[in-house]
Amino acid sequence: MTLETALAFALGMVILTLTPGPTMLTTIAKSLASGFWSGFQYNIGVCIGDLIFLMLAIFGLQIVAELLGDVFFVVKWVGAGYLLWLGTKLWLAKPVPLEARPVGAKGLLxxxxxxxLVTLGNPKVILFYGALLPTFVKLDSLVAGDIAILAGIVVVAIVVVNNFYGLMAARARRVFRSARAVQVLNRSAGGVMIGTGVFIATR
Incomplete structure (x- = not known):
């Protein structure tokens, strides 16, 4: 794999990550609702999901993907259901001012x-790895070093771009000090999660 190929793929990944979609919107919503660390933990899972699709594309596991079609369908609905549940919970939450809100572990797992789950059910990611990735690289000619480079590009793009959004959202939490402001925050973040869940479920 040439340097030009790696740079082209990196640009494609950055554009993919910058484009509004379920993972970016959920990162913002989680960071608004619970702080930067919640969004960062979520993006570890996003990286894992993207790497799964990358490996499926590289090793030409179309047959496996077809066999797992029903599984991915279930995963999509589980991810959508999770976002709908979390969004509804936020929407209905009692507005507690942030300085009085207890800080505790959000649950890494x-x-x-x-x-x-959200990444595996994201149609934008499926399209990128299934249809667009082969236009960047010749998948059947990749060696171990090439695969490592591609995986590194995927992780760096997601970590940098998504967590930048998360950091900006977490900083915006500082303005929410009254109960009314927290209610607006909760309903905004909850609305984004509900909307994202509906988007995933209907694609």
Whole structure:
């Protein structure tokens, strides 16, 4: 794989990550609702989900993907259901001012699992790895070093871009100090999660 190929793929990944979609919107919503660390944990799962699709594309596991079609369908609905449940919970939550809100562990496993499920059910990601990736690289000629480079590009693009959005959203939380402002925050974040869940479920 040439340097030009790697740079082209990196540009494609950055554009994919910058484009509004379920993973970016959920990162913002989680960071608004619970702080930067919640969004960061979620994006660990996003990275895992993207790497799963990358490996499926590279090793030409179309047959496996077809066999797992029903599984991915279930995963899509589980991810959508999770977002709908979380969004509804936020929408109905009692507005507690942020300075009085107890700080505790949000659950690494829960956040990572959510990131994996939402990514596996994201039609934008499926399209990128299934249809667009072969236009960047010759998948049948990749060696181990090439695969490692591609995986590294995927992780770096997601970590940098998505967590930048998450950091900006987490900083915006500072303005929410009254109960009324927190209610607006909760309903905004909850609305985004509900909308994202509906988007995933209907695609």
């Amino acid at each position: 829960r956040e990572v699992t959510a990131g994996v």
